[in-house]
Amino acid sequence: MSKSLALIGRALTYLALSLAAFVSIFPFFWMVLGTTNTSADIIRGKTTPGGALVDNIIKFLNSFDIARVLFNSFLIAGLGTVLTLLVASLAGYGFEVFRSRFREKIFGGMLLMLSIPFAALMIPLFMMMASFRIINTYQAVILPGIASIFVIFYFRQATKAFPSELRDAARIDGLKEWQIFFYVYMPVMRSTYAAATIIVFMANWNSYLWPLIVLQTNEMKTLTLVVATLTAGYTPDFGVIMVGAIAATLPTLIIFFLLQRRFVEGMLGAVK
Amino acid sequence: MVAEVETSGSMQDRRRGGAASNLARSEQINGWLFIMPALVLLGIFMVYPILWSLWMSFQVGRGMNFSFGGFANIIRLTQDPVFIRALSNTLLFLAVQVPIMLMLALLFASALNDSKLWGRGFFRTAIFLPCVTSLVAYSVIFKSIFALDGIANQALLALQLIENPINWLSDPFWARVVVISAITWRWTGYNMIFYLAAMQNIDRSIYEAAKIDGVPTWARFWFITVPMLKPVILFTAVTSTIGTLQLFDEVNLLTNGGPSDATLTLSLYIYNLSFRFMPSFGYAATVSYVIVILVGVLSLIQFLIARDRRR
Amino acid sequence: MSSVKLRDVRKSFGHVEVIKGVDLDIEDKEFVVFVGPSGCGKTTLLRMIAGLETITAGNLDIGGERMNEVDPSKRGIAMVFQSYALYPHMTVRENMGFALRFARVPKDEIARQVNEAARILALDPLLDRYPKQLSGGQRQRVAIGRAIVRDPEVFLFDEPLSNLDAELRVHMRIELARLHKELKTTIVYVTHDQVEAMTLADKIVVMRDGIIEQAGRPLDLYDDPANQFVAGFIGSPKMNFLAATIVEKAAGNVTLELANHGRARLTLPLTGGTVGEAVTLGVRAEHFGEAGAGGADISLDIDVAEHLGSTSYVYASAGGEALVVEREESRHENGRSHIVVSIDPERAYLFDSQGQRIR
Structure with missing residues (x-):
């Protein structure tokens, strides 16, 4: 009796997981399928591949200066990631290694600020950028995100695993504090940096609201903004949009499949 | 210094x-x-x-012309039906979506934590995959799936679950359903990974001891797994709450707040107040402080609940 | 000249003083071992000499120069850490030459010194490996090699053998003694293992609670401990302590009564002391005699006997007092539940209620 009950439970588990897996994967399948169909077919729910792939790609490439858009996206995400990692790891290391009561209070205050929603910052930030006269520039997009409290917190947590004796040894070997950071800490912690790179790059790459506010001309737009722009209007061309969606998703998908384990480690870094 | x-x-x-x-x-x-x-x-x-x-938030005026308005903005809040709408929508999304998502994530995680489960690597990757997509890309895909003649309606019609196609994005009720489904789709796997990692840190022998003591499966889940995951559950609850209170990308792209403000969120309203209509920065700032206060209060409540149960 | 002088050296963390005034002279080429229970401040003191911890008050001289404010790399010291602290991203060769690279020593000179140190420690075949490819003992040797390359006046060792297994530890201990002979430099060495201290040191410094309890040659500390703490810390197994009371006092002699041993009495020479004073009698395990050999006989219940082959340790008790007795003949005493041993007054120590030695 209980044996058959367990069997039913097992079957239900598989059923639920299969359903969840199907629901999770289907939109990806739909996206790929969509690139081969015309907009009308997509909206009609056509489930077979069509012949509009080349047409969709050409239309996508002609919709915007895509080379420029890709350059913008990679520059903003790439530069933003490098600066974020540098500033946040310096701070995380500094808070953990050089402890003082006063700095602990600052750190506590920063953790409280972690829950400040971006919505509360975007208006003053926009006005600030306007007064700096840097609306519609790369620096306006990148600057506000560099000092990410979350990433600082992540690096401080990770630094707890950095052996303090290595720093002692380096001091006896005659290294200055900044040399210890660049010649010992950074190479020793490279897997921490790798995990953080993935997370920060993805966040920057997918960022929507802030670029939407500060990037106002077509030649400054990122891929994310382009896909969103294509969607706006009364008759969006879904075939073209699917091509854009794939282009926007592909880098993160590739990173995910190449570095799956490190990716998850990076996400978990903060709670452990 | x-x-x-x-x-x-x-x-x-x-x-x-x-x-x-x-x-x-x-x-x-x-x-x-x-x-x-x-x-x-x-x-x-x-x-x-x-x-x-x-x-x-204490300034009134349009564009860049400000003058001190005292509590004028706060009074305006209480009389603004659009704000009330946005607030109640946001709280509705929060109250419905976050519990459903976390529950699903917990169930999937405990199912996948079974080392004897066949194909767990596949299921884990599949369920996690949505959170790799960009918010914009998936919103667009959902929009096409839930078009009036779209694949969602076709499937439901074919399965004979509905008789007439549902006007997903033009019906206030169904538009909310789509938004909630979309967010749940995107974030369930993300939260699941946190639970899964925490579960793998629980000593197996605790479960074995409970099994020998004759504790049934559901009780092992409820009295061992859940309490031991409390810190992680709190973490995911707080981050999900913050995320949902700031909901912008999905509603902006899927429904743009419509139909007739049925899916308007606070963040979208702030954006509209600041960048869509004649800018009303002072009032928008006041609305944004509502989010700050909500986040603060809800985080505190969740923290207190978690601490209280621990004792 | 590479002597080390500490004068009233103090260290506080916040309001907690952990080093409470240390005076110590370490001679040139001397092998000095700091020993004491964990938390006694021995590692902190070593790190203060290294310059890794600031000195709150007092004076530190190395080679006749005040070093309180000098950067660690300029004190003429090298340090071997408990965890070895090898840079995991560098090969053995790079690890050993790292300090010289930052001292702007020419490349071929670095190579020469690294090779020389590798030769001394037989590290030649390992030079291009990474630390994680080495065994514990090899890492230990690399850590020592890294210190040698810097050609320091003073070597500092922080519990260097505590991460090795027992067999390797003995081996490395001998290796270190050999190295000291070969290098002819001053060594300051921290350990909590009194056997390491006894076997390696020219001078042992016993510390407790941030002060030096006693400093001296190993056998001097063993034969002539200044107080009950040192007596208990140096020597293995630990010295036995028996509660006693002075019951009689005659010219140059006192008579003790051992409370837990059927009021056995023991007379030994002592000029001080007052009748009625509570004292502690200290007897080493190896100093008990056969019953009737003179002094006082006490009868003990055997709890456990450990037979090590050449000798045996009998763990016994009487009146709630646990004692260890070393017995060479004990392997023939299997099955006995009692033994009677004598205490030789000539070889017994006496401590007052403050733990200070009075005889």
Whole structure:
């Protein structure tokens, strides 16, 4: 009796997981399928591949200066990631290694600020950028995100695993504090940096609201903004949009499949 | 900063008299130098704006013309039906979506935590995959799936679950359903990974001991897994709450707040107030402080509940 | 000249003083071992000599120069850490030459010194490996090699053998003794293992609660401990302590009564002491005699006997007092539940209620 009950439970588990897996994967399948169909077919729910792939790609490439858009996206995400990692790891290391009561209070205050929603910052930030006269520039997009409290917190947590004796040894070997950071800490912690790179790059790459506010001309737009722009209007061309969606998703998908384990480690870094 | 260097004194080197030694002073200086870039940037792009926002919330006027309005904006809040709509929509999304998502994530995680489960690697990757997509891309895909003649309606019609196609994005009720489904689709796997990692840190022998003691499966889940995951559950609850209260990308792209404000969220309303209509920055700042207060209060409540149960 | 002088050296963390005034002279080429229970401040003191911890008050001289404010790399010291602290991203060769690279020593000179140190420690075949490819003992040797390359006046060792297994530890201990002979430099060595201290040191410094309890040659500490703490810490197994009371006092002699041993009485020479004073009698395990050998006989219940082959340790008790007795003949005493041993007054120590030695 209980044996058959367990069997039913097992079957239900598989059923639920299969359903969840199907629901999770289907939109990806739909996206790929969509690139081969015309907009009308997509909206009609056509489930077979069509012949509009080349047409969709050409239309996508002609919709915007895509080379420029890709350059913008990679520059903003790439530069933003490098600066974020540098500033946040310096701070995380500094808070953990050089402890003082006063700095602990600052750190506590920063953790409280972690829950400040971006919505509360975007208006003053926009006005600030306007007064700096840097609306519609790369620096306006990148600057506000560099000092990410979350990433600082992540690096401080990770630094707890950095052996303090290595720093002692380096001091006896005659290294200055900044040399210890660049010649010992950074190479020793490279897997921490790798995990953080993935997370920060993805966040920057997918960022929507802030670029939407500060990037106002077509030649400054990122891929994310382009896909969103294509969607706006009364008759969006879904075939073209699917091509854009794939282009926007592909880098993160590739990173995910190449570095799956490190990716998850990076996400978990903060709670452990 | 110089004053702080001299007055703060490190925890390790507080002395009872005399000047701090060179070594102690260099530790102090280095401590500040390492965190200085982050502090400066946070000061400019976080502390200053949040204070400015507070000041602005007491200003009235359009565009860049401000004048002090006292509590005028707060009074306007209470009489603004669109704000009330946005607030109740946001709270509705929060109350419905976050519990469903976390429950699903917990169930999937405990199912996948079974080492005897066949194909767990596949299921884990599949369920996690959505959170790799960009918010914009998936919103667009959902929009096409839930078009009036779209694949969702076709499938439901074919399965004979409905008789007439549902007008997903034009019906207030179904538009909300789509938004909630979309967010749940995107974030369930993300939360599941946290639970899964925490579950793998639980000592297997605890479950074996419980099995030998004759504790049934559901009780092992409820009385062992859930309490041991409490810190992680709290973490995911807080981050999900913050995320949902700031909901913008999905509603902006899927429904743009419609139909007739049925899916308008606070963040989208702030955006509309600031950048879509004639800018009303002071009032928008007031609305944004509503989110700040909500986040603060809800985080505190969740924290207190978790702490209370622990005792 | 590479002597080390500490004068009234103090260290506080916040309001807690952990080093409470240390005076110590370490001679040139001397092998000095700091020993004491964990938390006694021995590692902190070593790190203060290294310059890794600031000195709150007092004076530190190395080679006749005040070093309180000098950067660790300029004190003429090298340090071997408990965890070895090898840079995991560098090969053995790079690890050993790292300090010289930052001292702007020419490349071929670095190579020469690294090779020389590798030769001394037989590290030649390992030079291009990474630390994680080495065994514990090899890492230990690399850590020592890294210190040798810097050609320091003073070597500092922080519990260097505590991460090795027992067999390797003995091996490395002998290796270290050999190295000291070969290098002819001053060594300051921290350990909590008194056997390491006894076997390696020219001078042992016994510490407790941030002060030096006693400093001296190993056998001097063993034969002539200054107080009950040192007596208990040096020597293995630990010295036995028996509660006693002075019951009689005659010219140059006192008579003790051992409370837990059927009021057995023991007379030994002592000029001080007052009748009625509570004292502690200290007897080493190896100093008990056969019953009737003179002094006082006490009868003990055997709890456990450990037979090590050449000798045996009998763990016994009487009146709630646990004692260890070393017995060479004990392997023939299997099955006995009692033994009677004598205490030789000539070889017994006496401590007052403060733990200070009075005889």
